[in-house]
Amino acid sequence: MSISRRNFIRQSGLAVTFTVAGRAMLLTPREAYAGDIPFSVLNREEVDTLEAICEHLLSGARGNGVAHFVDSQLSLDPADSMLFIKCFELEQPFPDFYRSALAELSRVSETVYGKSIVELDQAGAVSLIESLRDGNVPGWIGPPPPLVYHALRNDAVDVVYGTMEGFADLGIPYLAHIEPPEAW
Amino acid sequence: MRQPEKVDVVIVGSGAAGSVYAAIFAEAGKSVLVLEKGTDRKLTDLYSSQIWARRLKGGAPHVVEEGKDSIWYNFNAGHGYGGAAMHHYAVWPRYHEDDMQEHTLYGKGLDWPLEYEQLRPWYDQVQEDVGMSGDAEKEIWRPPGAPYPLPPLPVFEHGEILARGFTELDLRTSPIPVAILSREYKGRPACIYDSWCDAGCPTGALANPLVEYLPRAVKAGAVMQADSYVTRVLTDRKGMKATGVEYYDKAGERHEQAADAVVLAAFTVENSRILLNSATDSHAGGLGNSSGTLGRYLMSHPAVNVFGMFREETRCYYGVTGGQLFSQDGFEKEKSGDIYGSRQWEIGLGTKPNDLLGIAMSRVDLFGNDLHEFVERGSRHLGAMVGVCECLPHETNRIELAGSKDRFGMRLARVNFNLDDYARNLWRQTADLGVEIFKAAGATEAWHSPPGGQHIMGGTIMGNDRKSSVTNEYAQLHDVPNVIIGGPSVFPTSSSVNSTFTAHAVSLRSARHIAEHWGGVVA
Numbered sequence: 001m002s003i004s005r006r007n008f009i010r011q012s013g014l015a016v017t018f019t020v021a022g023r024a025m026l027l028t029p030r031e032a033y034a035g036d037i038p039f040s041v042l043n044r045e046e047v048d049t050l051e052a053i054c055e056h057l058l059s060g061a062r063g064n065g066v067a068h069f070v071d072s073q074l075s076l077d078p079a080d081s082m083l084f085i086k087c088f089e090l091e092q093p094f095p096d097f098y099r100s101a102l103a104e105l106s107r108v109s110e111t112v113y114g115k116s117i118v119e120l121d122q123a124g125a126v127s128l129i130e131s132l133r134d135g136n137v138p139g140w141i142g143p144p145p146p147l148v149y150h151a152l153r154n155d156a157v158d159v160v161y162g163t164m165e166g167f168a169d170l171g172i173p174y175l176a177h178i179e180p181p182e183a184w
Numbered sequence: 185m186r187q188p189e190k191v192d193v194v195i196v197g198s199g200a201a202g203s204v205y206a207a208i209f210a211e212a213g214k215s216v217l218v219l220e221k222g223t224d225r226k227l228t229d230l231y232s233s234q235i236w237a238r239r240l241k242g243g244a245p246h247v248v249e250e251g252k253d254s255i256w257y258n259f260n261a262g263h264g265y266g267g268a269a270m271h272h273y274a275v276w277p278r279y280h281e282d283d284m285q286e287h288t289l290y291g292k293g294l295d296w297p298l299e300y301e302q303l304r305p306w307y308d309q310v311q312e313d314v315g316m317s318g319d320a321e322k323e324i325w326r327p328p329g330a331p332y333p334l335p336p337l338p339v340f341e342h343g344e345i346l347a348r349g350f351t352e353l354d355l356r357t358s359p360i361p362v363a364i365l366s367r368e369y370k371g372r373p374a375c376i377y378d379s380w381c382d383a384g385c386p387t388g389a390l391a392n393p394l395v396e397y398l399p400r401a402v403k404a405g406a407v408m409q410a411d412s413y414v415t416r417v418l419t420d421r422k423g424m425k426a427t428g429v430e431y432y433d434k435a436g437e438r439h440e441q442a443a444d445a446v447v448l449a450a451f452t453v454e455n456s457r458i459l460l461n462s463a464t465d466s467h468a469g470g471l472g473n474s475s476g477t478l479g480r481y482l483m484s485h486p487a488v489n490v491f492g493m494f495r496e497e498t499r500c501y502y503g504v505t506g507g508q509l510f511s512q513d514g515f516e517k518e519k520s521g522d523i524y525g526s527r528q529w530e531i532g533l534g535t536k537p538n539d540l541l542g543i544a545m546s547r548v549d550l551f552g553n554d555l556h557e558f559v560e561r562g563s564r565h566l567g568a569m570v571g572v573c574e575c576l577p578h579e580t581n582r583i584e585l586a587g588s589k590d591r592f593g594m595r596l597a598r599v600n601f602n603l604d605d606y607a608r609n610l611w612r613q614t615a616d617l618g619v620e621i622f623k624a625a626g627a628t629e630a631w632h633s634p635p636g637g638q639h640i641m642g643g644t645i646m647g648n649d650r651k652s653s654v655t656n657e658y659a660q661l662h663d664v665p666n667v668i669i670g671g672p673s674v675f676p677t678s679s680s681v682n683s684t685f686t687a688h689a690v691s692l693r694s695a696r697h698i699a700e701h702w703g704g705v706v707a
Contacts, residue, residue: 057551073191078224079244082235086242087540089249123697128549138273154538161559162235162538167247170563172501172536175378177386 029072029159041074042067042102049102052118054156056121056125061156066101069159076096084154088147097143104142105132112138156176189518190442191215192706194429195442195449196414199267200684201670201691202449203397208405208695209447214702217407217441218398221450224410227394230270230384231277234539237383240271247453250584255484255601256637259540261451265410266384266393268451273381273506274390275530276316276685277626278307280319280327282680283526290517292524292606293576294481294676297657299646300380304329305457308690314391314650314688315369316522325512326361330431334366337375342498343508343532346567350511350531351626357531360510363391363685381505382541389503413622415594416462417446417461417667423466424510426667433527444678444706445698449670449691450484456583456643457597464635465495472644472654472661479584481577481645482601483678484637486611489533490618492567492627500543500566507569508532515680517574519613524606525574526680527614533568541568546633567627571614572638574680575607583643604637639683641672666706668698 027037039047047067054061073083078092090097105128107119113124120128131137132149142148160166167174192214195202200220211214227238242261249257262268281300286293290413308330316333336359339347350357364381365374375389388395402408412432418440428442448455456479460470470478507530515526537543543562544550545560550558586598603611615632622630647653650662661667670691673682698705 003221018305058555059552077244077245079242080239081243082238084238084539087256089247089254089257091248092244092246126552133549133551137276137524150548153548153555154545155557157538157542157544157555158235162536165539168562172537172563175380175501177376177378177380 011104019174028163029069030063031065032068033063033065037068039067042071042098045098045106047071049106049117050152051097052120053105053129054152056122056129057153058160060155060160064159066155066159066162070098070155073101084158085151088151097151100142101148104140108137108140186211188612190428190444191217192443193217193445194219194443195447195448197267197449197451197454197670198265198398198408199262199393199449199451199671200269200687202267202447203393203401204688204691205447205670205695206401206406207397208692210401210406212699212702214699215403216401217330217409217443218401219412219414219441220265220408220427221413222262224408225264225266225270225394227386227388230386230447230463232380232383233377234383234536234542237271237539241340242442244337245284245590245596248588248596249601250598251581251600251602253601253603253635254637255599255640256312257453257599257640260637260640261453265398265408267613268528270384270392270394271382272392272684273504274684275360275506275510275682276363277361277512277528277681278327278329279303279679279681280325280515280526283677283681286517286677289536291625292638294645294647296676297646297653300327302444303686303693305690306693307685310685310688311363311694314363314396315361315372316361317359317366319359322358323361323510324356324358325515329379332361334369336360337362337364337366337504338377338510339508340377340499340503340532341496342500342503343566345494345496345498346531346569346622346625347509349623350623352370352624353621355511355513355621357511359605360507360530362504364504365389370555375504377503379501379503379505379536380536413592414450414458415592417448417458417471418463419466419664421470423464424664426664436592445666445668447670449466451671452640452643453583453597453599455669455671457585459644460583461594467663472663472667474663475651475653477579477644477645477652478654480579480582481642481676482581482583482599483577483641483675484576484601484673485575485627485639485678486573486607487636487638488571488573488604488611488615489541489546489617489633490569490571490615490630491631491632492622492625493565493566494625494627495565497564498567500533500568501563503532503534504535506530511551514617519610522605523533523609523613523687525576525610527571527573527610528680529569529571529618531569533570535566535568537563550670552706563648567622567625569618570679571618572682573607573610573614575678576604577642577645577677581642639672639678641675641678644669644673645676647676660688660698660705666696
């Protein structure tokens with residue numbers, strides 16, 4: 001079956017619409033990351049925090065555009081969102097959840113570990129993530145820590161393993177209904 | 185405010201139940217308008233991706249969940265043409281005879297106002313309409329009914345490996361009964377076993393509403409209208425009769441759609457929410473709530489996912505999402521003093537790397553390199569099945585209106601749901617047995633998930649006594665008979681079987697009866 005690249009990208013995985021200089025462009029998050037496409041919902045500090053924690057949760061998340069993926073979905077109506085947190089019964093809108101969680105992660109990193117999350121070493125990151133996962137972050141005042149852990153961990157899994165490239169990295173067939181004419 | 189033309193029947197929701205009512209009423213010559221709160225979706229919009237699959241799920245409006253247990257509303261609900269049935273796995277067992285007379289037989293739960301024999305021909309008709317695959321003889325637990333029109337789906341490595349564990353423990357398995365085509369049927373192609381059922385099946389091999397009943401409805405003249413968010417059922421001055429519905433379009437403009445009859449098939453929580461929000465002076469506690477049972481008897485199946493690693497390659501990414509084999513050994517309700525309720529197994533679930541039921545989520549404790557290593561190993565060697573348990577109906581498990589409101593000023597739904605000890609003990613027993621089965625099958629390691637909620641039922645239950653139920657046996661409100669309720673919200677008991685087949689059968693039975701007695705219904 002012959003299909004256009006545009007249609008293929010739309011149908012094969014994780015291409016989403018980004019607005020660049022007033023124009024809507026269909027890109028994969030990885031392409032958006034590589035192209036340094038501006039963010040529409042998250043600010044720079046939030047992006048840095050999100051990328052850093054997701055990279056510790058699952059290496060490859062940053063380069064696969066996790067921040068661009070999350071940012072693009074936060075700009076949508078919750079009913080149209082493709083974020084994992086849609087599975088949770090969270091109060092909407094979703095940006096509030098991310099903003100609150102990322103701000104608290106940043107604050108805890110500074111106060112408990114004495115460094116920004118971007119500067120945190122591997123041991124510090126593991127300690128922070130374990131306390132997040134186990135729900136025992138000292139002084140945490142944001143959304144429930146295990147919920148934050150699940151949300152960010154699964155965002156990382158989505159962009160690393162939930163795409164056609166991710167399946168290829170695992171060596172398993174994607175089995176899309178429409179066969180891809182080329183890798184993207 | 186625009187006043188659209190009056191129709192014979194307005195149907196709220198285009199999922200499993202709404203699509204059946206739309207087809208039957210349109211084919212009976214009625215003018216039918218289907219209002220869907222979600223988007224206009226076609227088969228070609230169903231991309232093979234667990235990420236894109238989330239567009240099919242619920243998510244708006246928000247449901248406020250309270251109580252100890254979750255009904256997993258967004259996981260179970262749908263959004264857009266086809267509703268929740270667009271992402272369902274099409275595992276279609278039937279309710280058993282005793283599921284429908286549970287109070288009489290066991291002194292627990294409730295009785296349906298009809299018996300299995302009255303529903304049986306409608307199960308048979310639905311399976312003929314949509315094309316079901318299975319083996320009625322090997323499915324030894326199956327209540328009486330016509331054989332499946334198609335042979336069973338093939339069993340691959342994943343199913344064969346897990347079946348060993350059942351055999352070792354003297355438990356029986358059968359081909360899984362599914363509304364998925366093992367062969368071409370009525371011009372629709374056979375399944376290609378790519379296991380993207382959860383993302384919506386674009387080939388038409390899986391019987392979602394877009395492949396059978398909605399096309400029939402449209403062919404017979406029904407009109408579909410997306411982005412139409414219904415907030416209330418409208419009634420006449422005396423409150424004796426529904427006159428239509430109030431809805432808001434995508435631009436936020438309010439409309440009143442007049443109709444001789446209203447079918448409310450907006451899924452379990454929304455059905456109750458809309459009726460509660462339709463309160464008037466004549467129906468102060470909500471429309472159809474003279475019994476005080478509106479919103480009560482909410483049920484959800486407590487489910488346990490069982491996982492294990494095997495030395496062999498399972499190819500778990502292959503097959504169909506809902507499983508390759510099936511077992512209802514252990515379906516008997518009376519197990520011991522503190523364990524009650526039926527259970528079933530769906531064996532060899534098609535499992536992809538990501539999403540809620542994916543490989544990575546099966547070990548939520550892992551991250552970093554441990555997670556990489558686990559996903560790499562799991563993508564080749566993971567086995568997965570689910571045990572689904574019964575949940576008894578309790579009037580304290582209920583849907584009410586929350587204090588907060590949506591953007592149209594309609595109060596949100598608040599759900600209070602708590603499993604009883606019978607269900608908790610049954611779930612625990614099922615989880616332990618599942619791990620034992622995996623070990624018997626040769627798993628090098630085996631574990632299970634925490635409790636999950638599959639399917640949502642109740643809230644507008646049917647019954648013979650108008651003092652203790654919301655609808656009659658044809659799903660008409662006792663109080664306002666030209667309002668018909670569609671979907672599993674009318675089920676008085678949950679059984680442990682998947683609800684979509686029964687939702688179709690109940691809807692088909694009611695739709696045929698109402699079409700044949702139209703004058704009396706809308707008088």
